[in-house]
Amino acid sequence: MPATIAVPHAPATELVDELSGMERAVALYASDMPGRYRLQGPEDRNLIGWIAQGVARLGREEIRRRASYLCGHRKLWLRDMTTPEIDRRHKERFPSARRLSLAESMASTSLLWVRPVPAARDLPAVIDGPCPKCDGAGKLWANWVIDDASGWFEEGYGPCWVCQPEGGAA
Numbered sequence: 001m002p003a004t005i006a007v008p009h010a011p012a013t014e015l016v017d018e019l020s021g022m023e024r025a026v027a028l029y030a031s032d033m034p035g036r037y038r039l040q041g042p043e044d045r046n047l048i049g050w051i052a053q054g055v056a057r058l059g060r061e062e063i064r065r066r067a068s069y070l071c072g073h074r075k076l077w078l079r080d081m082t083t084p085e086i087d088r089r090h091k092e093r094f095p096s097a098r099r100l101s102l103a104e105s106m107a108s109t110s111l112l113w114v115r116p117v118p119a120a121r122d123l124p125a126v127i128d129g130p131c132p133k134c135d136g137a138g139k140l141w142a143n144w145v146i147d148d149a150s151g152w153f154e155e156g157y158g159p160c161w162v163c164q165p166e167g168g169a170a
């Protein structure tokens with residue numbers, strides 16, 4: 001094991017609290033965090049430095065964009081709905097599943113002691129490619145529940161719950 005680890009300059013939590021867990025994971029993935037890093041206690045300040053480094057490398061907008069795609073991919077993956085095209089784009093962004101898994105686990109521990117501001121929780125899940133559910137139309141023809149108690153349904157178009165941000169079913 002290396003005795004010293006290069007940790008970037010002085011951590012500032014003001015930047016990090018504006019980032020959701022997914023955004024922090026993307027930043028850590030892009031940082032110099034060693035591939036076999038282990039947490040140094042419950043509040044590991046090294047993570048703050050690496051998150052800041054990742055943001056400096058990719059830029060705030062790119063962090064958000066990649067995190068949104070990561071959310072979108074996770075959403076599909078959980079339902080076994082990813083397509084080869086969407087998987088390919090995901091792997092281009094995150095070639096190492098192992099590093100991504102480490103980055104996600106480190107990012108989630110940081111949420112416990114650097115709480116995200118409310119706006120940081122609004123990260124939309126974005127599908128990078130044609131939506132496998134609606135084929136990119138953004139809407140679905142279905143029976144929509146108008147009133148559950150009386151069993152009132154109406155048939156028509158509604159927003160696709162997979163690729164539209166307000167579609168619910170998080």
Ligand SMILES: [Zn+2]
Binds near residue numbers: 135136139160
């Ligand atoms: Zn869709």
